[in-house]
Each structure stands twice: as structure tokens, then as C-alpha cells.
Amino acid sequence: MIPYAPERILVQEESWQDSVTLEILERLPGVEVRTVKSREVRFPEPSQGSPAPWEDKNTLFLLRHPGSFLKRCQGSGADTCCNYYVLSCTWNCHLDCSYCVLQSYLGGRALVVGTNFQDLMREVREKLGSSPHRIFRIGTGELADSLALDPATGFSRRLVPFFARLSNGFLELKTKSDCVANLEGLDHGGHTVVSWSVNSKRICRTEEEKAPTLEERLAAALQCQKWGYRLGFHFDPLIYYDGWEDDYREAVGEIFRSINPERVAWLSLGALRFPPHLIGHVKKRFPESKIPYGEFVPGHHGKMRYFRPIREAMYRKMISWIREAAPGLTVYLCMESFAVWEGSFRIQYPGPSFTPDRLDAAIIKG
Ligand code: SF4
Numbered sequence: 001m002i003p004y005a006p007e008r009i010l011v012q013e014e015s016w017q018d019s020v021t022l023e024i025l026e027r028l029p030g031v032e033v034r035t036v037k038s039r040e041v042r043f044p045e046p047s048q049g050s051p052a053p054w055e056d057k058n059t060l061f062l063l064r065h066p067g068s069f070l071k072r073c074q075g076s077g078a079d080t081c082c083n084y085y086v087l088s089c090t091w092n093c094h095l096d097c098s099y100c101v102l103q104s105y106l107g108g109r110a111l112v113v114g115t116n117f118q119d120l121m122r123e124v125r126e127k128l129g130s131s132p133h134r135i136f137r138i139g140t141g142e143l144a145d146s147l148a149l150d151p152a153t154g155f156s157r158r159l160v161p162f163f164a165r166l167s168n169g170f171l172e173l174k175t176k177s178d179c180v181a182n183l184e185g186l187d188h189g190g191h192t193v194v195s196w197s198v199n200s201k202r203i204c205r206t207e208e209e210k211a212p213t214l215e216e217r218l219a220a221a222l223q224c225q226k227w228g229y230r231l232g233f234h235f236d237p238l239i240y241y242d243g244w245e246d247d248y249r250e251a252v253g254e255i256f257r258s259i260n261p262e263r264v265a266w267l268s269l270g271a272l273r274f275p276p277h278l279i280g281h282v283k284k285r286f287p288e289s290k291i292p293y294g295e296f297v298p299g300h301h302g303k304m305r306y307f308r309p310i311r312e313a314m315y316r317k318m319i320s321w322i323r324e325a326a327p328g329l330t331v332y333l334c335m336e337s338f339a340v341w342e343g344s345f346r347i348q349y350p351g352p353s354f355t356p357d358r359l360d361a362a363i364i365k366g
Pocket residue numbers: 092093094095096097099100101102143144145176211
């Protein structure tokens with residue numbers, strides 16, 4: 001993967017006091033660096049469009065995040081929730097997948113890194129300390145790719161050992177990248193799952209053009225498995241097209257030809273869903289994309305999605321191929337209703353296939 005190389009770095013004046021800032025600048029030598037006043041670094045609202053210099057992915061902002069780093073995953077209103085938390089320390093992504101919701105969600109395309117890492121760690125410690133008897137699964141891949149910026153930020157080298165010392169905290173690093181070099185040799189204590197968002201080769205090629213190929217992602221996953229990490233996989237978004245069955249079946253087979261399923265903590269499935277206004281962005285920015293021309297209906301969360309029978313048929317087939325290749329693997333659906341769970345797994349919900357506790361158990365046993 002081509003590493004992220006900004007043309008300019010804008011540093012909020014207070015961020016100069018943070019070691020994160022100095023480390024990032026050391027890793028990105030030769031880039032123009034400018035100090036900016038605090039009032040210039042407020043994230044614009046999506047409705048404001050992208051005022052300069054926010055409009056440009058070649059801009060990297062280093063700033064002190066004033067709000068909360070840790071939030072509950074919204075689950076998009078689905079009536080099944082897996083009790084997941086999201087931890088945001090970077091925002092935006094340069095991989096430019098055509099369907100990426102970030103292009104309409106955040107007001108601006110610049111990449112942003114929070115430099116007040118001490119505040120982040122304090123917040124996590126306080127939250128986990130307030131409920132010492134429950135397990136927290138926390139992922140950093142919600143508003144950015146967890147590892148695509150890691151060669152510049154080195155955040156994994158801070159986060160992984162930090163979570164290793166939290167008795168009730170488990171970190172998920174979710175990525176499409178192959179930037180795993182920083183993970184080598186870290187004391188992860190079994191508290192980090194490294195997971196990949198994967199897709200059929202055709203979708204990787206056409207809708208995730210700047211991301212590594214499926215083979216490259218799997219090579220990185222295999223490397224992490226050798227370093228003792230547990231892995232996760234997310235077929236998300238599943239995209240419906242003529243010939244999807246052969247392509248996705250092949251992708252499932254390819255994963256488990258190299259990866260040991262016993263070291264996989266979980267695998268999730270999520271059919272394509274997006275806010276209605278995303279379509280305009282996709283048509284404008286990715287004229288070759290076929291995504292805007294599918295048939296969608298509004299879901300209970302206001303997002304557009306495939307008709308329920310199509311989703312359930314996709315899930316059922318995916319589950320059967322996964323069961324063939326990796327019997328016993330924990331599989332769950334992302335942002336779906338009880339009814340879709342029942343139709344897809346052919347179970348009465350709540351059934352033996354899934355509960356949030358089972359996900360927690362899957363990770364703890366590792
Ligand atoms: S890798 Fe993830 S965060 Fe990055 S552009 Fe693709 S979908 Fe968005």
C-alpha cells in the first residue's frame with residue numbers, strides 16, 4: 001500500500017506540547033509544517049461543505065481533541081446490539097473507498113489526528129474502572145481506518161500495550177490496510193484483535209481501488225497471526241451484483257486456506273447501507289462505481305439498504321460457506337433486526353449462535 005504522504009501539516013498551537021506531535025513530524029520529514037490558532041481547527045459541520053484547508057486529503061491536522069474519545073457504537077438503531085465501543089483518535093481516511101460513509105459524514109476531507117493521547121488513556125481507564133466486572137470491546141476503526149495512518153502516528157505501539165494492562169478491556173484494530181509493521185514485538189497480552197474488512201476480489205478492485213488487494217490484506221493478517229494476535233474479519237459491506245455468489249464464496253475459501261480459524265475471534269457480515277445523501281457524492285467522485293444504480297429501500301435507521309429478502313439470502317449463503325470452511329466460528333450480523341437474524345441463521349432469536357456475551361467469551365478465551 002502506498003503510505004500516506006501529506007503535502008502540509010497544520011499543528012494546533014497547543015499540540016506542540018504533545019509527544020505525539022513531535023513523533024509524527026519525525027516520521028514525515030520534508031513536509032511543510034504550519035502552526036495554526038485553535039479557532040482555525042474546529043471540525044466544520046458536514047452542512048458547511050469543506051472549507052479550505054479542510055477540503056483536501058493532502059492536509060494533515062494535528063490537534064487536541066476537545067471532546068470525548070470513547071463512545072458507544074450507535075448500532076444504527078438495530079434491535080440487536082453487540083455492546084461495542086468506538087474509540088476515535090484519528091478521523092478520515094485516504095483510501096477513498098467509493099462507498100465510504102466518511103465522505104458525507106465528516107465536514108471535510110483532511111486527515112485529523114488527536115495529539116492529546118494522555119486524555120484518551122485517562123478516559124478509557126475511567127470508563128473501564130467504573131464497571132470493573134464487565135468486558136469492554138473497543139474498536140478504533142469507526143471514523144478512520146485503524147492502521148492506514150499507523151506508519152505516521154505509531155498509535156498502535158501506544159494502544160496495544162496500554163490495553164494489555166487493562167483487565168476488562170479488549171482492543172479491535174479494524175483495517176483494510178497492510179500496515180502491520182508496528183505490531184511486531186508488542187506485548188499485546190491477548191487483549192488486541194487485529195481485524196480486516198474484506199470483500200470479493202471484484203469489489204476490492206472496483207470499489208476499494210486504493211486499498212491493498214485481498215491477497216495483500218490476508219498476507220498481513222497471516223503475519224499478525226504468526227505474531228500471536230487473534231484475528232477478526234468483516235465482510236462489510238456485502239455488495240449484491242450478478243455473480244456475487246461465486247466471488248464471495250471464493251473469498252471465504254481464500255481466507256481460510258491460509259488463516260487458522262481457531263485463531264479468529266469473530267467474523268461479521270453487513271450488507272451495504274448508507275445515508276441517502278451519500279449517492280450524490282459517489283456519483284460525483286466515483287463515476288465508474290455501480291453502487292448508485294442498485295435497488296435500495298430505506299431501513300428503520302433511515303439508511304438505504306437492499307430489500308430484506310436479498311439481505312437474508314446473502315447472509316444465509318455466506319453463513320453456509322463460512323460454516324463449511326470454519327465450523328464453530330463466531331459469526332454475527334452488523335446492524336440487523338431480530339427478524340433478519342432469525343431468517344439468516346434459521347434460529348429463534350436469541351439463539352445459540354450469538355449473544356453479546358458470546359462475543360465477549362470468544363475474545364476472552366483467546
Ligand atoms: S478503508 Fe474504511 S475508512 Fe478508509 S475509505 Fe475505505 S471504508 Fe472509508
